Amino acid sequence: MKCPAMKEWVSVIEIIIALLCLFAILLLSCVIPFPDDMHMFLYQCSLATTMVLCLIFAFSTWFYSSNYPKTRFHVRIFIVIVLWTMFVFGLITAILFDMNFFGEYVYEHFERDIFNKSEYLLLNIGMLLGIVALFLLFVVNIILTVGVCRRARKNRK
Template identity: 25%
Template sequence: MLSRKELIAVILMLSAVFSVLNAAIFANTLPFYVSYEQLLQQVISIGTAYLCILYALSTWMYHSNYSRTRQHMRYALVMTLLVMIAANIVAAIAHMKLLSFSIFKETTDISILFSKFDVACKSVSLGLSVLTILLLIIVKLVVFVTIIRKHKKKQRKKIRRLKAAREALKAEP
């Protein structure tokens, strides 16, 4: 059975695989100089994959015996996830809106410019972007819940320690 930490790592690895597939295959239908929106999608997908791999592998490659350091890593992960989610949303919207060529569709028939595979790739790319965003949101929620639980546990422990110290002071003559 996987621990919560390992489950998060597996989900992050899946996000990385989907992001690399998205950037390498499905978001690669036009040349770079034609569509900077597509380049934006690819750069954000590769950046997301890199960060997901980095945090996923840190589960097995890095361990700290200090709870404060682990808590700081959770904070850093949540902030990084928020940035990745926002960047992927922007890239998905740009990919959806700007690569639809709706301006040109009014004046010319551009269906002959793209093969059926290119049209399907655009849909798959958008789907992979949405799937990556959903996986990142799930990871963010799990890490956020972990942060809250650890904080409450730390507070309870602190209160118990203070009560024990007070009782020890009362017991002394």
């Protein structure tokens, strides 16, 4: 049996990222329902968008292949740009979410007692899963960016 190629390993990592995002969204939605908190909603939106894009790009490894090298190269560039954008959006929303829930006060006004221990634990686990997903997304972005840069250099020669 042949060892999987790098693009297949990246696809597996993207599927893992999507699963981590899904679990983080589910945990966060158990604590506070949708319309009550806008910062948590933004964080969930960034995780949901990252999840869907990672699934699309991961499965495109096996279900989409262009016969034209120029088209494949443009698709790779598109994937890199979109995933870097999602990384930045996820990082910004994670920082906003962290500032509102894990400071000295919740929303700078309320004591932490508004959440019971299990809800606060779910918030912590959801935040941790989101951070792990962002870290893995960063690793995938580095791998894909290096691959695109190498391909661009190779095409110039």
